Amino acid sequence: MLFYLAALLLLLIGAAHSYLGERYILTRLFRRDNLPKLFGDTTFTKNTLRFAWHLTTVAWLGFALILIHLANPPLEKATVGNIIGGVFLIHFAIALIASKGKHLSWIFFLAIGLLAIYAANS
Numbered sequence: 602m603l604f605y606l607a608a609l610l611l612l613l614i615g616a617a618h619s620y621l622g623e624r625y626i627l628t629r630l631f632r633r634d635n636l637p638k639l640f641g642d643t644t645f646t647k648n649t650l651r652f653a654w655h656l657t658t659v660a661w662l663g664f665a666l667i668l669i670h671l672a673n674p675p676l677e678k679a680t681v682g683n684i685i686g687g688v689f690l691i692h693f694a695i696a697l698i699a700s701k702g703k704h705l706s707w708i709f710f711l712a713i714g715l716l717a718i719y720a721a722n723s
Contacts, residue, residue: 604672611665615658622654645703652699656692663688682721689714 627650630636636643666684670676693710700707 602672604668608665608668608672611661611668615661615665618661619655619658623651627651627654640703645700648699649704652695652704656695659688659691659695679721682717686714686716686718686721689717 631647636646639645670680689710693707696704697707
């Protein structure tokens with residue numbers, strides 16, 4: 602039951618983190634006129650800050666899934682590897698789309714996701 606409670610708290614804090622961060626931190630930050638201009642304007646900077654902020658929430662959701670699986674032993678290597686791989690494939694998609702491929706973290710997130718899933722299932 603405690604694993605479920607911890608997972609629920611992660612889901613709640615993740616939702617609060619994304620919603621409140623977007624509403625009260627990022628939007629206010631983006632109104633500033635002194636953000637770094639990368640690739641010609643502030644769009645890349647804003648998109649990078651936004652996707653980095655929300656990737657934290659995605660990672661927490663992955664931890665919540667692992668906690669849920671811990672509540673139902675036995676926990677298999679494949680399960681954990683697939684969750685981690687899936688989380689990093691979501692990271693990959695967010696980074697690729699949000700930065701339009703300019704932020705090269707997507708390459709590493711893709712590799713990590715695929716390697717984790719492959720290793721978990723071989």
